[in-house]
Amino acid sequence: MRTIQLLAVLFLLASCKGKWEKTQPSVGKITESVYASGIIKARRQYQVFSRVNGLIVSIPVTEGDTVRKGAPIIIIRNETAKLNTENAAIAADYNSVKANADKLNELRVNIDLARIKLNNDSLTLSRQRRLWEQRIGSQQQLEQAELAYKNSVTAYDVAIFKYNDLQKQLNFAAKQSGKNLEISHTQNDDYIVRSDIDGKVYSIAPKNGEMVTTQSPIAVIGDAGNYYLELQADEYDIARIRLGQKVYVTLDSYRGKVFEAVVEKIYPMMNEKSRSFTVDAHFTTAPPVVYPNLTLEANIEIQTKEHALTIPRNYLLGEDEVMLENKERKKVVTGVKDYQQVEIVSGLTANDVIIKPAP
Structure with missing residues (x-):
């Protein structure tokens, strides 16, 4: 019985040993990018x-x-608005200075009459004073001439005041009616x-x-044929995004194809609900046909290394360890990462063999 158990354990160990996947670090290009989702929008949409x-x-x-x-x-x-505009036009016409020219002419005639009477009363007063100096006439006649002159002066001033006041009122009413008409036209155009x-x-x-x-x-409404990408980037990635960075775009409408764009604007305000920032980009290689509100997924290129020593990301133990072929755990220093590969800055060489951690 003990022999059977020992054989089972050896068989299990042999089976597990056979399941270990191995690989060696390789030298190649690696690109670090951050993910962003978004939509296509027309310019000035x-x-x-x-x-x-x-x-x-x-x-x-x-x-x-x-x-x-x-x-x-x-x-x-807009039937009501049209009627209001017509009423405003009627009021503007009724209150115009031109429509009230007769009222002004009447007061102007009154001013001329008051001026003539004032001149006559002034001459009468002067004559009465000369006569009184010669002791001709009476004191009462002189006083009556003086009173008539004062009344004429007052009447003349009142006539001018009424004319100016009416002119002011008419100008105000005309301007007010004109503004009301403009407002009605504006409301009508709404x-x-x-x-x-x-x-x-x-x-x-x-x-x-x-x-x-x-x-x-x-x-x-938006521009015809002029589109841009409105992306949503996570707050943890926004500090690494810069203007001019390349963007690789995939759309459900063009499955299997990747299009290129460039970051053109980064909005500084974070959306508190989604904890994301809005980033705009424009196509450098665009799809042949584009429509607003098409959804997309994008990878914004942060940095690229042409000759980097890399291993698959799923060979990492935690953040900074790998397992050598002899089952020894080895510390490494990592650099640029993408979704599949990770750069090894130090700790491994291209000749080392590492094994994939068991799931």
């Missing part, structure tokens, strides 16, 4: 919102159309949703006859 709530009466464009800046995208019913750029209509959410609100986007 933005969501279109309506400034007013209302019912859609017309959609002059369809998805895929190219539009000029200021072109109508969606037209909303019922036409226009493109802010020369670009392409990528999507339109509502349909003709549906209601739109100011809270929900109604369309997406």
Whole structure:
């Protein structure tokens, strides 16, 4: 019985020994990169919102159309706004200085009459004073001439004041009415949703006859044929990402193919929910056909070594040890890592044989 057990143990050891996988360090190129996910976006891509709530009466464009800046995208019913504009136009016309020219002319005539009376009363007073100096007439006549002159001066001043005051009121009313008309025109134009750029209509959410609100986007517009990559990089990797670094991109739409891009912008604010940073990149070798919001996976190249001594990553024990062929554990210093290989800076040579740790 004891002999059978010994043979079983020897057989087990022999079987385990045969399962050890071996390899030797090799010299080659290794590239360290960090992973990022993201989507493709059109340049200047933005969501279109309506400034007013209302019912859609017309959609002059369809998805895929190219539009000029200021072109109508969606037209909303605006009967009330039109009536308000018409009322504002009526008020502006009624309060214009030109429409009230008769009132000003009337006061201007009153000023001329008051001036004539003032001149006459001034002459009468001067004559009455000369007569009184010659003791001709009476004191009462002189006082009456002086009172009439003062009244004429007051009447003349009042006539000028009324004219200036009316002119000021008319100018104010005309400007106010004009501004109200401008506001009405602006509000009326809010019922036409226009493109802010020369670009392409990528999507339109509502349909003709549906209601739109100011809270929900109604369309997406961006540059036609000019795209970039919006990547999300983990906060632990962002410190190693720099402008100009190469990006290797894979898309589900082009399985098995890798496209190249370059980092062009790093946003400094971290998204607290996802604990990630936004990084923009542009294609240097782009797919033949691209659409906004296509998902992608990217590897941002951090550094590359052409002649590095490397071993497979799954041969490492922990972070800094390997197992030699004689089962001895050996300390190593690692350098650049990718998803499959790791650089050995020191601790091994190309002649060493190492074995893969048992799972």
